[in-house]
Amino acid sequence: MLSVVVEQPHRMAVQERPTPEPAAGEVRVRVRYAGICGSDLHIYHGKNPFVAYPRVIGHEFVGRIDAVGAGVSAARLGQTVAVDPVISCGHCWACRVGRPNVCARLQVLGVHRDGGFSEYAVVPEGNAHVIPEGLPLSAASVIEPFAVAANVTHRTGVLQEDVALVYGAGPIGLNLVQVLKKVYGVRAFVTDHVDERLALARGCGAGEDEVINTAREPIEQALRSRGVEGGPTLIYDAVCHPAILEEAVRIAAPAARIGILGFSAVPSAIPQQELTKKELSLHASRLNCAMFPTVIDWIARGLVDPGHIVTHEVDFRDVAGAFALAQERPTQSCKVLLDFGAEG
Ligand SMILES: [Zn+2]
Ligand SMILES: [Zn+2]
Structure with missing residues (x-):
């Protein structure tokens, strides 16, 4: 598979990597769209103190589940999902008081571990949320922000x-x-x-x-x-x-x-x-605290449309051009998506 890797600050490349297998409790997502966020630009510029390089960045992504790990129901195969990038330990004080987004051992996909700027990404099953029927995938990629x-x-x-x-x-x-x-x-x-x-x-x-x-x-x-x-x-x-x-x-x-x-x-x-x-x-307020179901409910009820801010879909192989667009041309662009194409 191909992944966008920030090898070190100011050095980014599209690399061939082995396609990951989902571990127990995980699903593998064939990514379709991934949004570029200010924090991705910060990682690229070496301004995020939490990141270890090299890193597959990207924490706003959607796609289709194409493989499941041990203990995950096969019924999840084929589901179209938006991925919550927040992974918490479940045991620390913050987790115990219902604030897993500031977990003492917080892991954020695309920051602490490899994220969604990739043709495939493996994520905990509970982080993959089924999107509302009829919602375009480009709009669904804005569920995270x-x-x-x-x-x-x-x-x-x-x-x-x-x-x-x-x-x-x-x-x-x-x-x-x-x-x-x-x-x-x-x-x-x-x-x-x-x-x-x-x-x-x-x-x-x-x-x-x-x-x-x-x-x-x-x-x-x-x-x-x-x-x-x-x-x-x-x-x-x-x-x-x-x-x-x-x-x-x-x-x-x-x-x-x-x-x-x-x-x-x-x-x-x-x-x-x-x-x-x-x-x-x-x-x-940091990231989100289990808010995906709330947002998905708002969308399903027709209250909000996250797709409003999407201005561009760019082939992921031109990630450098997409970054320049997101960073330097605020009059033309707002949310710029990387398009990882269809399966096959
Ligand atoms: Zn973001
Ligand atoms: Zn915790």
């Missing part, structure tokens, strides 16, 4: 009266907009510097007055002109720059909650006074 958005809204909670603000109309921010608008039906503003991304936000359910280009209009002025008194009550930082958290804390309404998704090692300067004065709650 959708679960990331679902997780942070689960962490913060969403109230009917909330006025939400999403920083950043990248893949996660746009998925958040869909969750807030289409699942919860709350007022939700979204910011970006790129008009094309804000156009995508409208497609994800944001109203005409809910999109804000902060390159042209400062955030506080924009919210005031749209009748928001006292600041947003629910804020998500999907830009993940240290300065955004500082601003979020400053403009948040009293008793607001802030969802944090970033992985920056650079500190944010946050005065305790701002937090305590307004009794703000900061909710960090």
Whole structure:
């Protein structure tokens, strides 16, 4: 089989590797699509401290089960599945209190072990979730980043009266907009510097007055002109720059909650006074905590369409071109998928 391997930072190749056999409790997936995520770019650039090289990257992938290991029902053969990349030990404190996504021995497919940028991938059977009937496979490959958005809204909670603000109309921010608008039906503003991304936000359910280009209009002025008194009550930082958290804390309404998704090692300067004065709650959110069934249910009920953010499908042999597209051309691209083709 062919796999996309990051051999070391800044060196990536499509390599011939032996097709893996599923171990006990595992299934083998013939991958069809795998989405390129910011964290894949970080691994390529040597900026992910958890990864060991060489690594088959990719943690957003879908395909068909073509082999099963010992103890797995043969009924699973042929199922079309989206793969949850989070693998946990089941025994540590975090696992015991229902937070396996921050397991002390966390293994993430495509980070700690080989992932989905490959014609075949072996994964624990429980990580392979059957996708809703009729859902295009390209859209299904966005279930993982959708679960990331679902997780942070689960962490913060969403109230009917909330006025939400999403920083950043990248893949996660746009998925958040869909969750807030289409699942919860709350007022939700979204910011970006790129008009094309804000156009995508409208497609994800944001109203005409809910999109804000902060390159042209400062955030506080924009919210005031749209009748928001006292600041947003629910804020998500999907830009993940240290300065955004500082601003979020400053403009948040009293008793607001802030969802944090970033992985920056650079500190944010946050005065305790701002937090305590307004009794703000900061909710960090990593990957997803068993949210695939929730997202699949939302899709099956027609509430959300993860396919909205897919802009490109690129043959995996041109992974370098696909990375360049995802990284350097935000006006043209949003979610770029690698296409691993059909079986045979
Ligand atoms: Zn991702
Ligand atoms: Zn654990």
